[in-house]
Amino acid sequence: MKACAEDRLLRELLKLVPISSKQPLGPGDDCAALHPPGKNQLLLLKTDCIAEDVHFLRSHDPARVAWKALCRPLSDIAAMGGTPGEALITFFSPPDVGSDYWLKFYRGLGRAARKFGVTIAGGEMSRQKHGIAVSVALTGSIEKKNLLLRSGGKPGDAVFVTGVLGGTQASHHLDFIPRLAEGRWLAKNARPSAMMDLSDGLGTDLPRLAQASDCGFEANFNSIPKRRGATIQQALCDGEDYELLFTLSPQKVRSLLEEWPKAFPKTRLSQIGTLISPKTSPANWPQGWDHFDGQR
Amino acid sequence: MKACAEDRLLRELLKLVPISSKQPLGPGDDCAALHPPGKNQLLLLKTDCIAEDVHFLRSHDPARVAWKALCRPLSDIAAMGGTPGEALITFFSPPDVGSDYWLKFYRGLGRAARKFGVTIAGGEMSRQKHGIAVSVALTGSIEKKNLLLRSGGKPGDAVFVTGVLGGTQASHHLDFIPRLAEGRWLAKNARPSAMMDLSDGLGTDLPRLAQASDCGFEANFNSIPKRRGATIQQALCDGEDYELLFTLSPQKVRSLLEEWPKAFPKTRLSQIGTLISPKTSPANWPQGWDHFDGQR
Numbered sequence: 001m002k003a004c005a006e007d008r009l010l011r012e013l014l015k016l017v018p019i020s021s022k023q024p025l026g027p028g029d030d031c032a033a034l035h036p037p038g039k040n041q042l043l044l045l046k047t048d049c050i051a052e053d054v055h056f057l058r059s060h061d062p063a064r065v066a067w068k069a070l071c072r073p074l075s076d077i078a079a080m081g082g083t084p085g086e087a088l089i090t091f092f093s094p095p096d097v098g099s100d101y102w103l104k105f106y107r108g109l110g111r112a113a114r115k116f117g118v119t120i121a122g123g124e125m126s127r128q129k130h131g132i133a134v135s136v137a138l139t140g141s142i143e144k145k146n147l148l149l150r151s152g153g154k155p156g157d158a159v160f161v162t163g164v165l166g167g168t169q170a171s172h173h174l175d176f177i178p179r180l181a182e183g184r185w186l187a188k189n190a191r192p193s194a195m196m197d198l199s200d201g202l203g204t205d206l207p208r209l210a211q212a213s214d215c216g217f218e219a220n221f222n223s224i225p226k227r228r229g230a231t232i233q234q235a236l237c238d239g240e241d242y243e244l245l246f247t248l249s250p251q252k253v254r255s256l257l258e259e260w261p262k263a264f265p266k267t268r269l270s271q272i273g274t275l276i277s278p279k280t281s282p283a284n285w286p287q288g289w290d291h292f293d294g295q296r
Numbered sequence: 297m298k299a300c301a302e303d304r305l306l307r308e309l310l311k312l313v314p315i316s317s318k319q320p321l322g323p324g325d326d327c328a329a330l331h332p333p334g335k336n337q338l339l340l341l342k343t344d345c346i347a348e349d350v351h352f353l354r355s356h357d358p359a360r361v362a363w364k365a366l367c368r369p370l371s372d373i374a375a376m377g378g379t380p381g382e383a384l385i386t387f388f389s390p391p392d393v394g395s396d397y398w399l400k401f402y403r404g405l406g407r408a409a410r411k412f413g414v415t416i417a418g419g420e421m422s423r424q425k426h427g428i429a430v431s432v433a434l435t436g437s438i439e440k441k442n443l444l445l446r447s448g449g450k451p452g453d454a455v456f457v458t459g460v461l462g463g464t465q466a467s468h469h470l471d472f473i474p475r476l477a478e479g480r481w482l483a484k485n486a487r488p489s490a491m492m493d494l495s496d497g498l499g500t501d502l503p504r505l506a507q508a509s510d511c512g513f514e515a516n517f518n519s520i521p522k523r524r525g526a527t528i529q530q531a532l533c534d535g536e537d538y539e540l541l542f543t544l545s546p547q548k549v550r551s552l553l554e555e556w557p558k559a560f561p562k563t564r565l566s567q568i569g570t571l572i573s574p575k576t577s578p579a580n581w582p583q584g585w586d587h588f589d590g591q592r
Contacts, residue, residue, distance in 0.1 A: 004496075025338075028508070029445050029447070030373075030493055031372050033339070042332070044327040044329055044330075045417055047420050049431070050422070051422050051423065052425070055422070077326075088343040089343075092347050126350060127350050128347035128350060128427055131425050133429055137343050139339075150326070
């Protein structure tokens with residue numbers, strides 16, 4: 001009995017990625033069937049995507065493109081304080097891209113999945129006329145009591161950011177490490193009042209967090225951490241930083257500043273501003289980039 | 297504080313679709329946070345996708361395209377005997393498609409979601425250079441004891457198919473009703489040994505089920521149900537039927553044939569063949585179409 005080419009390619013691709021042995025049903029049937037998280041936990045669910053010429057170029061190594069595809073939604077799981085679970089990979093492949101591309105892609109996917117404890121539960125492939133596009137759906141779990149939203153910030157809360165910002169297009173956007181360990185630690189230890197990940201740039205994302213928390217914000221531009229060689233404008237507007245942005249009630253700040261360097265000696269932590277009651281932002285605050293408007 | 301255009305469009309789109317009031321966290325944060333299924337249940341997870349000029353045309357009504365986008369993975373939930381839950385919608389939008397298209401699309405999405413008891417938990421939007429593409433990730437649930445796989449078929453089991461096959465490109469592929477009610481009923485009552493949905497055509501999908509069940513199959517070509525006007529070749533190879541294909545141990549056949557017309561008086565049920573022990577298919581068995589090879 002001749003299996004069709006799609007099934008054959010899928011079987012080859014699935015050899016390159018980790019498949020959970022603990023789940024009742026991984027890839028290959030109509031759906032994956034998974035053990036749900038325990039009763040004190042919530043199921044996290046996220047989908048993210050990348051498109052050729054928007055998030056990556058055809059000339060980029062497919063393995064690094066795959067890394068980015070999986071690490072983007074991982075950064076969102078990190079931002080909830082969660083632990084990642086299973087991924088489903090959907091890819092759109094144009095006629096001028098062969099199975100070779102996808103074999104390289106899945107090798108990179110396997111590397112990222114193993115690194116961050118993700119298993120692949122399935123996916124879908126389709127042709128499309130032009131351009132490569134990939135969508136990744138990801139599950140995660142979080143203890144109910146530790147769930148971290150964007151909306152919990154209060155006036156007076158300190159605003160923090162991990163790592164350094166800006167200048168991400170040189171290489172960082174294909175190589176970044178999602179802040180899963182930091183997100184888990186913060187959820188369990190520091191208990192931020194609000195948290196999100198920085199994907200569109202601090203210039204866009206800090207207003208989003210403030211708005212979700214029904215607050216305005218003040219920022220100390222001198223405290224905003226810049227990647228080596230990046231300007232303040234780039235740190236605010238480049239996007240694709242995949243760092244954590246969070247707020248913390250003032251009485252917890254001193255303890256965090258003491259504990260953080262012990263837990264993450266290599267990861268910078270910067271206090272960059274304060275949530276305030278009037279819903280205003282600094283007069284010279286920029287906007288980041290916006291996928292749908294096509295601005296950068 | 298100026299919210300960016302992407303956030304604004306998303307807020308408009310989300311007004312057009314049902315959002316669960318029972319979940320801790322729907323769209324708008326980094327991830328959705330959902331109550332997991334109960335302890336005797338499994339979490340079903342499926343992703344599916346459609347691409348312009350492959351699964352639909354620009355000239356098709358966006359509301360019908362949305363119907364198709366959501367109903368395709370619903371058909372997979374049906375094939376497991378499951379109940380659908382939450383959907384995440386990822387869409388890729390080229391520069392020549394404006395927010396107007398997506399407002400119409402989300403209206404159709406809302407219609408399909410309400411019809412089949414699905415709520416929207418989030419999603420993602422991205423530009424891409426050419427062509428529209430949409431990926432839908434869908435959760436579902438199923439009682440552990442009722443899970444229906446492709447792989448449970450045994451030699452001697454009768455092979456059944458719901459509805460009629462072929463001629464799907466005229467209109468059916470944008471208007472079909474996923475067999476959720478039938479799938480649930482079969483899982484609870486008839487207890488098939490194996491089940492899947494027909495998306496690539498019986499010609500491709502029956503060999504898939506047989507192979508997963510480690511069987512071959514015989515087929516009675518005269519019993520294969522054809523849509524009005526469709527040839528047997530079309531019934532086998534058109535694809536996009538979204539009917540259920542299942543196998544049943546011989547001693548359950550009589551009872552199913554008695555009970556089915558009472559439960560689903562309007563839905564045809566056809567016994568089309570038998571699983572056999574040698575892994576062979578009928579000599580004149582065709583192949584359906586294959587996304588990755590680009591055959592139809």
